[in-house]
Amino acid sequence: MNKVINLEVLNRFSRLIKSGRLAHAYLLAGPKGIGKSETAFEVAKLVNCEKRIAGERTDACEQCSSCIKMNSGNHPDVYRIDCGDTDSIKIEQIRELISRLQMRAFEASVKVCIIKDIEVMTAQSSNAFLKTLEEPSKGTLMILTTSVPEENLATIVSRCHVMKFYPSSVPAVRERLMKDDGLDAPSAQFLAQFSQGCIGKARELNEDGFMKQKNDVINNLVFSQGSDVYLKKILADKPQTQTALSVLLSWFRDLLILKSGGKQDQIVHLDRYDELLTLEKEYTFAKIDGIIDELVRALALLGENLNIKIPFILLREKIWVK
Ligand SMILES: [Zn+2]
Structure with a gap:
């Protein structure tokens, strides 16, 4: 390493x-x-x-x-x-x-x-x-x-x-992950953004197989409606719940950025850019805002060690595109 x-x-x-x-x-x-x-x-x-x-x-x-x-x-x-x-x-x-x-x-x-x-x-x-x-x-x-x-x-x-110690810029970390660690551009972009420019954190996430983990969250909670088993597993473990909420938060922020005409290099989940582009059209601004508020609230509740099972289930209902 x-x-x-x-x-x-x-x-x-x-x-x-x-x-x-x-x-x-x-x-x-x-x-x-x-x-x-x-x-x-x-x-x-x-x-x-x-x-x-x-x-x-x-x-x-x-x-x-x-x-x-x-x-x-x-x-x-x-x-x-x-x-x-x-x-x-x-x-x-x-x-x-x-x-x-x-x-x-x-x-x-x-x-x-x-x-x-x-x-x-x-x-x-x-x-x-x-x-x-x-x-x-x-x-x-x-x-x-x-x-x-x-x-x-x-x-x-x-x-x-x-x-x-200040975090490096996201582009600088992305370049290092590509050059020194041999990562592809979308993975490097995701890890650099998600670690907020902390190269050590980005590498740790990479070693823990975080790309797959975060995509599991998106697949199960955004793209699948039959995810009760998955949700139960996540809710049984506080760090996993926190990770899932953070991944969802970054996903919906991406949608908000795209909806506001933001650029590709501002996107966290660059590995799923095409899906984000398709999905962005299916949500209104108000709906994305509402989901982001709920996610932030759920993260705060979790921080206070409160039970977030019900908020998370309600949140999942909101996330699905009707
Ligand atoms: Zn010496």
């Missing part, structure tokens, strides 16, 4: 390191799948690369013993923390991190800790970590990542230098 590294951010770190202005804590903020933790990892590698330290180069060499240990995940002075398969970063993980940061570095010039998605730290974890952020031990670099900066303790955010 192609790694997602934000070269612009990496270069900023490179300049900071070179000029001796590297601070002790950074918060990389941006949407999920945009390459924050991959970039953090590259920074950790760069900081300790022996050839870079010797002044022989400005990037990581990938060959010295530090780079090799980093790439094999065995660097003793680099700690990576995430929530793993659970839904939060626990106090025990933070306690262990703190005690390791207090020890002398084994071999690195800078000990690095990378904490992924700090929004999932428990309140206890955040508070314990705050002290380390306030009084960092010397020679420590902390790189935190978050996709929702506003949901974190303000005291944590304010003690970090925030570096923002």
Whole structure:
């Protein structure tokens, strides 16, 4: 899989390191799948690369013993923390991190800790970590990542230098998916649009076979009226329900765009362009608007963990062209 590294951010770190202005804590903020933790990892590698330290180069060499240990995940002075398969970063993980940061570095010039998605730290974890952020031990670099900066303790955010990651433009992501991942144009267009320009998210969707999944949603809920079994299956699983609603929302937005005279490159479901063109004539503006409102409402209900079985069934009735 192609790694997602934000070269612009990496270069900023490179300049900071070179000029001796590297601070002790950074918060990389941006949407999920945009390459924050991959970039953090590259920074950790760069900081300790022996050839870079010797002044022989400005990037990581990938060959010295530090780079090799980093790439094999065995660097003793680099700690990576995430929530793993659970839904939060626990106090025990933070306690262990703190005690390791207090020890002398084994071999690195800078000990690095990378904490992924700090929004999932428990309140206890955040508070314990705050002290380390306030009084960092010397020679420590902390790189935190978050996709929702506003949901974190303000005291944590304010003690970090925030570096923002912005999504690439949809055309740029589409080009990369075609060039680097060998996708056809309609798939690349769909994944670039649906991931809102996040290359990492787009690749993840592709690996999960999302093109087929989203077409199953459309086939079963837009083009078929005998889809009770399918609907039941979807409704039994919240993430699947959410995905189905999001796919339908993008489908009806496509119809609205076409009805308003929009261009082909604005369409999400480019792989089904001909069907969209035919279908667009069968809905009125008001009908599409109504469906979009219902979809947005259903997504909100789902977000609040409310039962959306009835709204979804009513929605399906509306979707069918009478
Ligand atoms: Zn190296």
